[in-house]
Amino acid sequence: MDSDQITGVYAKVSGLPAPLSAHVSEEQLPEVRLYTVTAEWIQSDLVQSARLRYSQQWTLIADSNNHRSIRTVLPPGPCTPVSGELLSEVSPIHGLRAVIRETGSQQLLQIWDRHGLRKCLNLSALNIHGRVYDDAQFGCLRWSECESKLLYVAESSRSASAETRPGESASRKDRSVYCEDWGEALTDKSVPALCVVDLHGGAVGVLQGVPPDVSPGQALWAPGTQSVFFVGWYHEPFRLGLKFCSNRRSALFRLGLDGHCECISGDNLSVSCPRLSPDGSTLIYLQGRVFGPHNQCHSVQQLDLKTWKISTMLDVVSRPQAGEFAGVYEALPSHCWSADGQKVVFSSAIRNCKDVFMVDRRTKKVTSLSDNLSDLSKVYGCWKLLTVQRDLMVVCCSSPNSPPMLRVGFLPSAGETVNWRTLQQPIMTFDYLWTALDVTPPSEEDNQCYPGLDFGAVLVKPSRVVCETRTPLVVFIHGGPHSQFPAEWNSTTAGLVELGFAVLMVNYRGSTGFGQDNIMSLIGQIGSQDVKDVQRAVMTALQSDKTLDPKRLAVIGGSHGGFLSCHLIGQYPDFYRACAARNPVINAATLLGTSDIVDWRYTSAGFQFSYDNVPTAETLAAMLQKSPIAHAALIKAPVLLMLGGKDRRVSPHQGLELYKILKSRGSPVRYKRAT
Numbered sequence: 001m002d003s004d005q006i007t008g009v010y011a012k013v014s015g016l017p018a019p020l021s022a023h024v025s026e027e028q029l030p031e032v033r034l035y036t037v038t039a040e041w042i043q044s045d046l047v048q049s050a051r052l053r054y055s056q057q058w059t060l061i062a063d064s065n066n067h068r069s070i071r072t073v074l075p076p077g078p079c080t081p082v083s084g085e086l087l088s089e090v091s092p093i094h095g096l097r098a099v100i101r102e103t104g105s106q107q108l109l110q111i112w113d114r115h116g117l118r119k120c121l122n123l124s125a126l127n128i129h130g131r132v133y134d135d136a137q138f139g140c141l142r143w144s145e146c147e148s149k150l151l152y153v154a155e156s157s158r159s160a161s162a163e164t165r166p167g168e169s170a171s172r173k174d175r176s177v178y179c180e181d182w183g184e185a186l187t188d189k190s191v192p193a194l195c196v197v198d199l200h201g202g203a204v205g206v207l208q209g210v211p212p213d214v215s216p217g218q219a220l221w222a223p224g225t226q227s228v229f230f231v232g233w234y235h236e237p238f239r240l241g242l243k244f245c246s247n248r249r250s251a252l253f254r255l256g257l258d259g260h261c262e263c264i265s266g267d268n269l270s271v272s273c274p275r276l277s278p279d280g281s282t283l284i285y286l287q288g289r290v291f292g293p294h295n296q297c298h299s300v301q302q303l304d305l306k307t308w309k310i311s312t313m314l315d316v317v318s319r320p321q322a323g324e325f326a327g328v329y330e331a332l333p334s335h336c337w338s339a340d341g342q343k344v345v346f347s348s349a350i351r352n353c354k355d356v357f358m359v360d361r362r363t364k365k366v367t368s369l370s371d372n373l374s375d376l377s378k379v380y381g382c383w384k385l386l387t388v389q390r391d392l393m394v395v396c397c398s399s400p401n402s403p404p405m406l407r408v409g410f411l412p413s414a415g416e417t418v419n420w421r422t423l424q425q426p427i428m429t430f431d432y433l434w435t436a437l438d439v440t441p442p443s444e445e446d447n448q449c450y451p452g453l454d455f456g457a458v459l460v461k462p463s464r465v466v467c468e469t470r471t472p473l474v475v476f477i478h479g480g481p482h483s484q485f486p487a488e489w490n491s492t493t494a495g496l497v498e499l500g501f502a503v504l505m506v507n508y509r510g511s512t513g514f515g516q517d518n519i520m521s522l523i524g525q526i527g528s529q530d531v532k533d534v535q536r537a538v539m540t541a542l543q544s545d546k547t548l549d550p551k552r553l554a555v556i557g558g559s560h561g562g563f564l565s566c567h568l569i570g571q572y573p574d575f576y577r578a579c580a581a582r583n584p585v586i587n588a589a590t591l592l593g594t595s596d597i598v599d600w601r602y603t604s605a606g607f608q609f610s611y612d613n614v615p616t617a618e619t620l621a622a623m624l625q626k627s628p629i630a631h632a633a634l635i636k637a638p639v640l641l642m643l644g645g646k647d648r649r650v651s652p653h654q655g656l657e658l659y660k661i662l663k664s665r666g667s668p669v670r671y672k673r674a675t
Contacts, residue, residue, distance in 0.1 A: 001499065010046075013494040016427065017043040018404040019396045020053070023090055024389035033067040035060040037394055037423065039386070039406055040082060053082040058423050060392075060408065068391070068410040070421050086134035087141040087152070098141060098150055100132050107132050109150070109197060121202060123154075128204045129193055130155030136331070137182070137242050138192050138217030144225040148199050151228060153217050156191040156206070182215075183241025183596030184648040194219050194230060194255065209259035215239075216253070218272065223280035223305065227256040229264075231271055231285075237611050241596030241649060244480070246270060246298065249290045252283075264303065265310070271301075273332040277341035281305055282361070284313060284344060286328065291609055293523065294600045295482035297327035297516040300344070302361065313344070313361055319453075319515045325357060325366040326350045329484070329512040335387045338411055345369070345393060345411070347385040349513030352436040352456040354382040354486040356395055358411065369393070369409075369418050381436070381458070381487020393418075398489035400460040400497075401432035432497050434460040436487055437544070439537050447509070447529065450521040455509045457537040458487045459545065461502035470549035471502045475538055475568075475576075478505070479559030481530060481604075482519055484512045492556075502548055504541050508533035508564075524606025526560075526588075527626035531567045535575075551577075558582035559650055563628060566658060569639070570631025580640040583647050586632075586654040588623035594651040632661045638668035645675040 001009075020040045027034045037058045045052050056079050061072040086107070087100040097112040100123075111119040123132065133139040133153040142151040182189045192215050194207040207228070210216050214232035222229055233242065233250045242248060252265040252274060265271050265287070274285040283305060286298040300314040317327035329349045336345050338358075347356045356369045370383045380397040387394050391411045398404040403426040409418040437457045447453060465471055474496050478485045485505035493503045507513070508530045510522030522529060534555075542550050553576050557565040562584025569579045585591060592601050592615060602609040605623050624630060641659055643652035652673060662669040 006499065009498045010491075010495050013498060014044050014491040015046065016403040016489075016491070017041040017054075018398075018489075019386060019406055022386040022394040022406070024387060024392050024394065025090065025095060026390050028064070031064050032071070033062045033064055035062065035070075035390070035392055037392075037406075037408060039394070039423075041079075053085070054079045055082050056080070058406075060421075069419070070408070070410075073421060073423060076424060086132060087139060089141040089143060091143045091147045093147055096143075096147060098143065100134065100141060100152065111199065119199060119202075121197065121204065123204065126204055127157065129157050129195055129206055131188065132195075133189060133192060133217070135186060135189065137186060138189060138215075140217070140219050142220050144221050145223070146225060149221075149225065150197045150199065151219055151221060152195050152197075153192050153219060154195050155189065156193045180235070180239045182239055183243060185243045186241070187648060192216055194228065196257075207255060207257065207259075209255050209261040210253075211261060214251075214253070216255075218274060220274060220276060222254060223276075227254050229254055229274050229276075229283060231274060232263075240599055243649075244483070245294045245597060245600070246272065246286075246288055246296060247291055247294055247599075252285055252303075264308075265301070275332055275334070275336055275344075277337050278339060279341045281341065284332075286332065288316075291599055292603060293482050293510075293519045294597065294603075295329070295480065295512060296519060297329060297512070300328060300359070313364060314359055314366070316516050319517045320350075325368075326513050326515055333385050333387055335389050336385070338388070339391045343411065345385055345388045347383060347395075349484045349486060351438075351513050352381070352458050352485070352487055352507055353513075354384060354484075354488065356383045356385050356393070369412070371418065371420055381434070382489075399487055400434040400458065400489065400493060401430045402426060403428070403489045430494060430498070431463045432460055432494070433463050434458060434487060437537065437540060439533070439540050441509075441533065441536055445529070445532050445536065447521040447525070450517045453509055453514070453518050453521055455511065455514060455518070455533055455537070456507045457541065458485060458505045458507075459502065459541050460493055460497055460505070461545075461547070462497055462500060465547060470552075471500070471547055472552035472554070473502045473504060473538070473541070473548045475534065475553065475555040475565075476503050476505045477534055477555065477557035477561035477564045478507070478511070479557065479561040481508070481510045481522060481526070481560040482512055486513075501554075502545075504538060506534045506537045508537070523603060526563075526604045527567055527628075530560075530564055531571060534564055534568060535572060554578040554580070556580040556582075558584070560585060562650075562655075566628035566635075566639075567631065569637045570628055570634050573634045573636045576637050578640075579637050580642070581655070582642040583644050583650045583652070584628070584641070584655055584658070585650055586627060586658045587629045588627045589620040590657065591651065591654060592620070592623065594653070596648045629657060629661070632658055633665070635662060635667055639670070641669065641671045643671065643673050645673055 022039045025036045040055050043052050057077045059074040084102045099110045101108045106124045109121040138153050181187045213236045216230045219230035232253050251263050255261045270288045272286045283303040287301045288296045288298045297316045302313045320326040345358050359366045381399045384396045396404050406423040407420045409420040440454045555565045562581035565581045569576050599609040641655040643655040659671045
């Protein structure tokens with residue numbers, strides 16, 4: 001194929017929309033009950049080089065006497081562009097829609113009802129605070145019980161956050177003083193503040209009383225609207241990157257409107273995702289360890305708001321048995337409670353897939369809610385819960401050969417299964433073959449501290465060989481390393497398969513979905529265990545599928561996936577024919593001083609982290625030995641390096657180190673940089 005054809009294939013697979021969020025409303029009519037599902041989607045537009053967002057609505061008709069049975073799904077309404085919306089939330093009683101909207105340099109708070117725009121405040125012109133946070137880490141937009149107040153998070157005003165020297169007036173604060181931020185993808189977040197809008201009078205205020213060593217976020221109203229709960233991340237002695245890092249020291253706080261603040265959770269823990277039950281009696285949240293793996297298996301804690309006692313609803317799963325629930329690895333959706341407040345619904349990784357689960361808080365029994373988990377020929381390898389409201393779940397389902405689609409179903413009664421209904425099929429499906437592989441390391445590659453672990457991979461390939469020869473294989477490695485390649489729609493994989501390649505997505509030991517022991521096994525073993533796991537997965541795929549061509553192998557990956565890609569072409573120089581790496585870690589020793597997650601740089605190499613660590617010759621030598629640069633002189637395969645100039649986690653100078661070595665040795669290498 002020429003470049004235009006390849007571009008056309010990429011446009012085809014990358015332009016398919018995916019749902020981001022959903023909301024459910026309900027209306028009782030004389031003979032039927034109506035449910036309205038509103039979903040927000042994202043779609044890439046290559047013409048504008050932009051990602052577009054739009055909303056779409058479906059109306060579901062249920063019987064009045066059996067409202068948990070959907071009789072009819074009406075055709076959806078037109079797609080409506082969502083322009084400039086940063087945050088939105090619908091009030092539970094009157095159905096008012098609050099929107100934080102950006103127009104030019106201004107941020108507006110709008111309140112909409114059935115008759116149109118009801119109220120609008122120019123938050124930027126008020127100059128009470130800085131920009132409103134719309135990220136998933138800190139951001140929130142919450143209605144009070146009486147629907148007269150809104151709670152959100154914004155950057156503290158420059159006058160409040162800039163440093164003042166002794167005897168200097170507020171108007172002359174030193175703007176040149178270095179201001180820490182929260183790292184990759186959060187570079188404009190530094191000093192968050194909890195803000196409240198009184199919709200009756202239009203007054204905007206910043207809540208006082210947050211401890212000075214804490215950065216607040218993920219806030220919600222406590223019952224009675226006289227206080228708020230929030231997660232506070234400790235930022236002393238300095239901030240560490242938060243993106244993809246669930247191991248940051250943090251706590252759950254309650255802050256009264258009178259300024260009284262108290263810490264509710266224990267010390268030296270990481271917490272996130274506080275969610276209040278519909279009756280206001282229980283608050284749940286995720287809890288994990290501080291430092292260690294950057295992402296981990298969480299426990300679910302529940303706080304009884306009458307007794308203020310904390311108990312464990314779901315514990316960390318160290319080593320799940322085959323087919324069993326493997327633990328909680330991702331954030332809880334904003335709405336995750338059943339209507340009666342007795343069940344919690346969430347999605348989580350389980351080996352090479354992702355599933356939707358329900359836990360009964362009384363019995364602590366966990367139940368899978370998908371309709372294909374026990375089927376080895378899974379129709380959908382990935383189920384992701386977007387919301388559950390009024391006991392109606394809205395999920396996104398996909399697989400490597402089926403783009404994302406929306407499905408709905410009511411929470412089942414005891415002993416029943418979910419009757420799932422598809423709201424809309426994807427605009428196209430693809431005739432690919434895919435299978436999940438289980439891989440067991442040989443005894444010589446077993447981890448001595450965590451023996452007996454296995455891992456997995458997902459193999460995707462064309463249903464028909466494009467030509468008479470065997471199919472070339474691209475090995476696709478995820479970053480993290482504590483993340484996962486679920487058997488979901490992936491536009492990169494789909495594009496490669498559309499071009500005639502097979503793709504092997506590897507979930508090496510250390511990936512999520514296989515238990516906490518699996519994650520812990522990688523600590524101190526990077527550059528060795530993970531490299532051998534990927535190579536073992538490739539050999540397993542080649543041995544089990546004779547249509548794959550062992551002489552035409554390429555490897556691709558980003559971040560830690562790029563780290564492993566460059567390791568593989570150095571440690572197995574005659575095995576791979578090409579490599580493409582996006583922002584790869586090349587030299588862990590030189591990365592130590594530039595990364596926003598310096599703690600992980602120590603931990604991954606097997607060293608204890610402390611804020612006051614000073615690098616030693618031993619530490620730097622070990623990091624260098626575990627890095628791809630130690631094998632760079634052996635690389636033979638052509639290498640494409642794609643480096644982001646503003647990456648705060650993996651500096652582009654990492655890739656540049658490898659580029660210079662390969663260029664000086666006459667090895668084929670190409671460097672593409674995005675600013």
